[in-house]
Amino acid sequence: MKHIAIAGNIGCGKSTLTEMLAKHYGWVAEFESVDNNPYLADFYKDMKRWSFHLQIHFLNSRFRQIQKVRHSENSIIQDRTIYEDAYIFAQNLYDSGYMDERDYNNYLSMFESMMKFVTPPDLLIYLKADIPKLVGQISKRGREYESQIKIKYLENLNKNYDKWISTYNAGKLLVIDVNDMDYVANPDDLYTIINRVERELFGLYS
Numbered sequence: 282m283k284h285i286a287i288a289g290n291i292g293c294g295k296s297t298l299t300e301m302l303a304k305h306y307g308w309v310a311e312f313e314s315v316d317n318n319p320y321l322a323d324f325y326k327d328m329k330r331w332s333f334h335l336q337i338h339f340l341n342s343r344f345r346q347i348q349k350v351r352h353s354e355n356s357i358i359q360d361r362t363i364y365e366d367a368y369i370f371a372q373n374l375y376d377s378g379y380m381d382e383r384d385y386n387n388y389l390s391m392f393e394s395m396m397k398f399v400t401p402p403d404l405l406i407y408l409k410a411d412i413p414k415l416v417g418q419i420s421k422r423g424r425e426y427e428s429q430i431k432i433k434y435l436e437n438l439n440k441n442y443d444k445w446i447s448t449y450n451a452g453k454l455l456v457i458d459v460n461d462m463d464y465v466a467n468p469d470d471l472y473t474i475i476n477r478v479e480r481e482l483f484g485l486y487s
Contacts, residue, residue: 283308283356283482284400288365288446289408290438291430292418294459298408299360301464301471302478311349312360314342322426332374333384339366340388344395351400363399364451367392369441377437401451404481409446409458412436455481 285308287295296312303310320338324331343363350357371388374380380388410418415435419427446456455477464471 283404284350284359284402285357285404285406285478285482286359286362286402287406287408288362288442289459290410290415290435290442291427292415292422292435293408293410294418294464295408296360297465298406298474299358302475303358305475306356306358308356308358309353310358310360311346314339325426325429328374328377328379332380333388336366336371336374336380336388337391339370340392340395344399347399359402362402362405363392363395364445368445369438373434373437373441377434404453404455404478405449405451406478407442407446407454407456409442409456409460411460412439414460415439453481 285302287299287302289295299310299312302308318335318338320331320335324335340363343361343366346359347363350359367389371380371385371392375382375385412432412435416432419430446454457474457477462470462473464474
């Protein structure tokens, strides 16, 4: 049984790659709760008011996914990790003044309690993308609430990702620069990624 997780900023292509790798390998895909998230649209309209509610929702959803992974007999690929909830998004909201210290400390306390029951993925795949790539992808998928995302917000998230990835040592890590990739339209890009994944998981060249 394998647990693979895909990390990366908003619009980097996590969900698409999760779906494609799940189909290729026959893995079970666990996706981030975006379309059914009761706070997301409100959050982008008023980040300060809804930041704590949104992050608690994501944290709970991700923890439930991890429990499914622990008890599953299948190999699972996960769209985003519980680490990102805390080290990237909650951290950025606190640093930017959208989450006050009381709520942030409460959030971290819950996160730290959950981490006692969390096992790192067998392979973490980080999709590295610069701002023009992210903006293009976000615009292409046309979600109305995402039209309110500010460039500065994406830039700050990328800085947190760079910091987190540079110190990640919980397991195998594969960093893929997707700025010049289009693995939906170009099969060669997809198979480049598949070859790199197989080298990390199986030590094979296909």
